Every structure is written in structure tokens, then in C-alpha cells.
Amino acid sequence: MATRSVQSTDDAAVYSDISAVSARVSGTVETISVEDYARVKAGDPIFTIDRKPYEVALRGAKARLAAVNAQLGDNDTQHTFQLTQIDVAVAQQQAAAAEEVEAEKELQRQTRLGIDGRVSTVQSFEKATAAHERALANLDVARANVAAQRVKLDVLARQRDILKANLDTAASDLAARELELGYTNVRAPVDGIVARRNAQVGNYVAAGTPLISIVPLPKIYILANYKENQLSMVHEGQSVDISIDLLPGTAFHGTVSKISPATGSTFALLPADNATGNFTKVAQRLTVRIELDSDQPNFDRLRPGMSVTTRIATKGEDHV
Known part of the structure; x- marks a missing residue:
């Protein structure tokens, strides 16, 4: 049995x-x-x-965020204006291109008149040549102006990317300052x-x-240190009787909930070194966690640190 x-x-x-x-x-x-x-x-x-330093820091963070938002607004305004400038520059380029076409036609006409032997003075030819050269120069200037205006637009776009990053940083800083104020x-x-x-x-x-x-009363539990040779038949779920030094004669009831995965000496600051040649066998102890039933008399009198004695009910090996 x-x-x-x-x-x-x-x-x-x-x-x-x-x-x-x-x-x-x-x-x-x-x-x-x-x-x-x-x-x-x-x-x-x-x-x-004291909240005052953190309130000041919060106001500073709000001001920095507002400043970045204002800079973004200015950037938007400049971006819109720059698009207009590009439109103007493109229109000027188109006008310069049309003038260059007309000047080239006049130069070609003066050239044909000279070749055909028609009336064409040297002065008229030179005037047409100079006008065409001016038209070409004006067209080059107009093209350069369009390119320059587009570069300015690219610069504004890059500045906007930087401002967006600054906005994220300022928003994060504001959130951090709000958290810090709340932490007071x-x-x-x-x-x-x-x-x-x-x-x-x-x-x-x-x-x-x-x-x-x-x-966090009444959330308490018991830690009992058992010798390793006492735990061969101990497992989770077993019933435990507990006596408290403060309340002699009063019995409490609990249940084994966990058994430590390692002995107490394993966690020592200076673990024992048994390889030195001097060895004395000492029974090691393992910690058993015991959960107490809360619905029992005098439970509210228990406090952390109180000394207790625990008795785990186990079943021995079968004997015939």
C-alpha cells in the first residue's frame, strides 16, 4: 500500500x-x-x-515646435512663389526663342538678298546679324534663368525635407517634455x-x-528552502500546512506552486569550488514557492518577513 x-x-x-x-x-x-x-x-x-522646471522646458519645446511650423509655412510660401517665378522664366524663354527665330529669318532673308544680287546693304546685313546674335544671347540667358529658378525650387524642396525632420524632432521633444511633466x-x-x-x-x-x-498586501506567498534529499517526492500542486511563529497554534493552508530550477548556492556571489581537492558533501537546498489560500482566518495578519514552518504532504513509494 x-x-x-x-x-x-x-x-x-x-x-x-x-x-x-x-x-x-x-x-x-x-x-x-x-x-x-x-x-x-x-x-x-x-x-x-517640483513642476516648475519641467513647465519651463515644456514651454520651450512648444515654442521650438511653433518656430519650425512657421519655417515650414514660409517654405510653402516660397515654394508657391518659386513656381510662379519658373512660369515667368519659361514664358521669357519662349519669348526669347520666338525672337531668335524671327531674327534668324531676317538674317536668312538679308543673306538671300545679297546672293541674288538684290538690293541689300552691308549695313542691313550687319544689323540683321547683330540682331540674331542678341537674340541668341537673350535665349541663352532665358534658358539659364529657367535652370536657375528650377535649382532654387530644388533647394526649397531640400530645405523642406530638413524642416520636416526638424518638425519630427521638435514634436518628439515636446512629447518627451509632456511626459516629464506628467512624471512629476x-x-x-x-x-x-x-x-x-x-x-x-x-x-x-x-x-x-x-x-x-x-x-502589495494581501498578495503574499511563502518561500521555503528544502534540502535536496527532501524533494524527491515533492511536486507542484501538493498540499502544504503552514504554522506562523507570530500565531502559535494557528494553522494555514497552501499549495506548492513552483520549485526553483537551481539550488541557492548556484546564485551565490562566490560559488563553491569543489575542484580544489578539499570536498565536504553538504546537502544543497532548493526553494519551493507556496501559494496561500486567502480565504482563511487571520490571513490578513500575515506580513512579509515573518518566519514560518512548512509541511508538505507527500506520498511515499508503494510497499507490499
Whole structure:
């Protein structure tokens, strides 16, 4: 038949995932809204950092964004004007081209008159030649002007690309400044009880410095360290009886939820080196996490750090 056994240890305590609340921005603590051991709800205001430097930074970010938007508006105006300038330059080029055609026709006419022996003075021929050369020069100038106006349009397009990038940067900076201003109001991340305050009004604190600890009661659990030779028959889901030093004679009930994947010595700052030749076998310990049933008497009296004794009910090997 199967025999029932119990594995117990007093190397165990109550734990909770305590939240160390810190400011996400640096500054002077302006107000503290909670006292030690006060119960808070997630989202409740806890303390505030002086807002004034961050309000100034926000105004500066808004001004920079407005300036870039104004520059983009100017660029749009210049772009529209430049399109008009290109149209004018193209029209001038077309007029210069027409004048060049007429001047060339007149030069050709004067040339034919001279060849045919008709009346054509040297002065008329030279005048037609000069007019054609002027027309060619004017056409070259008009073409160059069209090219120059189009280059200006390209420059404006590149400037617009830069301004758009500056706009994205300014918008991101504004969003960051708004976040920082919001971070001056620090709120409770979880329901629980304020365990300790590490700052007072008027203290200057750096971002990331833990200022208030919140114990998320009643979310507690037990960590029990069992010797490795006690765990051969222990597995998740097994029933656990728990006694608390604070409440002698009071029994609590829980369930094995997890077993550590490595022994405690594995995580030591200086792990043992057994390759030196001096070896003494020591039973290693593995941590077992035990979840407590919350609907039991005196559960609300449990606090992280309390010493406990745990007894895991296991089944032994079958015996005939």
C-alpha cells in the first residue's frame, strides 16, 4: 500500500513582491500625500516633484515646435512663389526663342538678298546679324534663368525635407517634455500598504532613486528552502500546512506552486569550488514557492518577513 509522509522545514518565510516606487524625473520633492503604513490603491497620488522646471522646458519645446511650423509655412510660401517665378522664366524663354527665330529669318532673308544680287546693304546685313546674335544671347540667358529658378525650387524642396525632420524632432521633444511633466506626479503602481518613506518634502532626489516602498498586501506567498534529499517526492500542486511563529497554534493552508530550477548556492556571489581537492558533501537546498489560500482566518495578519514552518504532504513509494 502507499504510505503518506511529510517533508518539513523551518527555513521559510513570508514574501511579497514589494514595489519600490521612484520618481522618473529628478527634482525637489514638493508634496508627499501618504504616511507610513497607510493603505493605498493603484493610481492614488503618492508624492510630487517640483513642476516648475519641467513647465519651463515644456514651454520651450512648444515654442521650438511653433518656430519650425512657421519655417515650414514660409517654405510653402516660397515654394508657391518659386513656381510662379519658373512660369515667368519659361514664358521669357519662349519669348526669347520666338525672337531668335524671327531674327534668324531676317538674317536668312538679308543673306538671300545679297546672293541674288538684290538690293541689300552691308549695313542691313550687319544689323540683321547683330540682331540674331542678341537674340541668341537673350535665349541663352532665358534658358539659364529657367535652370536657375528650377535649382532654387530644388533647394526649397531640400530645405523642406530638413524642416520636416526638424518638425519630427521638435514634436518628439515636446512629447518627451509632456511626459516629464506628467512624471512629476507619482502615483501608486499597486494596491497595498506604504511600508517605508525614504524622502521628505524639500529633499532633492535623482530619477530612479527608490523613495517609497509599497507592500502589495494581501498578495503574499511563502518561500521555503528544502534540502535536496527532501524533494524527491515533492511536486507542484501538493498540499502544504503552514504554522506562523507570530500565531502559535494557528494553522494555514497552501499549495506548492513552483520549485526553483537551481539550488541557492548556484546564485551565490562566490560559488563553491569543489575542484580544489578539499570536498565536504553538504546537502544543497532548493526553494519551493507556496501559494496561500486567502480565504482563511487571520490571513490578513500575515506580513512579509515573518518566519514560518512548512509541511508538505507527500506520498511515499508503494510497499507490499
